Amino acid sequence: MSGVPFDVLSITVSLISRIIFEYGYFYKRLRCNANKDESINNDVPLLLVYEEAHKYVPNSDLVKYRASKQSIERIAKEGRKYGVSLLLASQRPSEISETIFSQCNNFLAMRLTNPNDQNYVKRLLPDTLGNLIDKMPTLRAGECLLIGESVILPSIVQIDRCSPEPSSNDIPYWKLWKEEWKVLNIEEIRKEWYK
Template sequence: MTIEGVLKQFLGYEPTKNANVTVIDLSGIPFEVLSITVSFISRLIFEFGYFYKRKLAGGVDCETPILLVYEEAHKYVPRSDLVKYRASKTAIERIAKEGRKYGVTLGIVSQRPSEVSETIFSQCSNFIAMRLTNPDDQGYVKKLLPDTSGDLIASLPALQSGEALLIGDSIIVPSTVIIDKCEAKPNSTDISFFTEWSKAWVDVDFEKITSLWKQ
């Protein structure tokens, strides 16, 4: 593969169909190399934006703005100085600090905001906070938000499914909103363990599973 082919894949420029959203599934990546993998992808897209802007002429700032959304971000940019996180933290924090002028920006998603790098959050201009029950997470979010939003922060533990607290440059007044449900429901619900354990014994086809695993 060429670097142009990899970039086209990541940015949705496929031969048959162009796509506005590309999902890069890293769930099968061993955790030992996860930070390096995330760092490589992040640096590649950041440098693409950097050289793209250098190519543009006149007063054009950007033709292809890119939003990188990091799901489970505490795995890549934690509040930790351990060496195993250094590669991904360095790459993502650089995007947070410099990426906007090259048309590359971040969406940081985590169920444990108190475990995410403060450097990242200090660069964020908008926050979408869904239900948080952990006191550490609530206190951390409260520190990030304006003092006038104290009453709204108190409502975080009581938010229902689909409700969110929206604060930042994108909205004039901090507000609680209801997010529309997606048409194709994501396959992310918890497994019903008790129901499955109560069923009859299942014969597992181990050969099929391991052959898929080896691919």
């Protein structure tokens, strides 16, 4: 969705989320109508991944977020029984809707340096394990704090690097700014933009 203009992003995310939620709902109805003894609601479960989730479900009442926030909160509250679940990724967990967080079963918290975000994650931990938060600013790339139903105790784990790795490295501004000015082919960029 990164190519969707920000002014229609909320409604676009809302529509796609609602369609997938309704798929789960109607698929469950079909399965139950076909077999009254069906014990599995959905044998084709889906996982919706919302990267930079604070852009879709912020802890805000602004109208521009209303559509996506309502759709995603509904999935968080009701989606499991229809085989539709969420994975929210954000560098700012303190900015995400508390309704969403109250429905989450597991958390992977990577390096967080912002005290508000650290405190938010700390509230998820039992009082006896709150000191794990002190390690968060020093976690290395790929290390994270795993909390939730998937583990017996909150743990620091290493996530395997994916292959191929995403192109998401930071831009080396200082190095590039010291180089000679580059002549860009604006026409080529324009053609790519309008594809």
